[in-house]
Amino acid sequence: MNSEWNQVRLILNKLDYHRSIRVPKSDVPPPTVNNGFEESIGEPENQIRDMRIRINGTECMHVKEYDEYYNVHRDRVDPKYDPLGHLIYDSPEVIVAVGVGILSGYEAAKNHYRNVENSSEHPLLESIIVGILSTANTGVSVYQSGKRFREWVERYNYN
Template identity: 35%
Template sequence: MPGDEIEVPKELREFMLEGAEETFLGQKNGANKQYRYGNLHIREYDEKFLVHTDKIDPRKDPVGHLIHDAPEILIGLACAIYGGSQITKKLNTNSKKKSITTGLLSSIITGYLGYAATKKIKKYVE
């Protein structure tokens, strides 16, 4: 099932699939490196590998991957845009500098809150 990770201790087996490509796509979650092999997402840590299967390979369909495998990112972005703009409108500062600062700060906060909440909900749904 997507989202379930398999842990492979390095002491048990040092492995890497032939043809797996190192990638920046995906959340590293503290990993030293991460790789993709089709729908497999492999994270390499000092002592282990964590492997899970994504529904959609982000290299082939980035939007589909965000929708099906990482909706928290899309919701975080939507919250940042909407929340930041609404808070900035409500505060209605006369200073352009304050308005930009307020908009940026409120976007970061509301975006993170939307992202974090969706990530927690996603854990319980899977």
């Protein structure tokens, strides 16, 4: 990591996890494989790309590139080395959303099947579709609510 990105890392170390800072592109060289960064993925927020570099043991610096600046924060766990740990510590809302979505979809499909099994030509197919739609709808709603809640908690330093 070059000196400009090292300065960004030192600033992030003083902040809470996930607290983003905006870094103008003119202040740092592009994050590339040559200076230790790796292509990554992140929650879609209209960024051009995501890059990460491992810092401080299991932590990583997550860089989201936009047209004129980088949005940078620090994660507790680098997803490349511990994807489940990253979900647990940095994006628990994903795990909750998937779990609640699956349970919701299962219950919706089961109830729909019971209601139409004797009156529909395709009760199983209909129930599968109902289950998929319920899983997606509930999962997205729980994810968005969970993300807002996590951000609120982090904003008020309850972590």
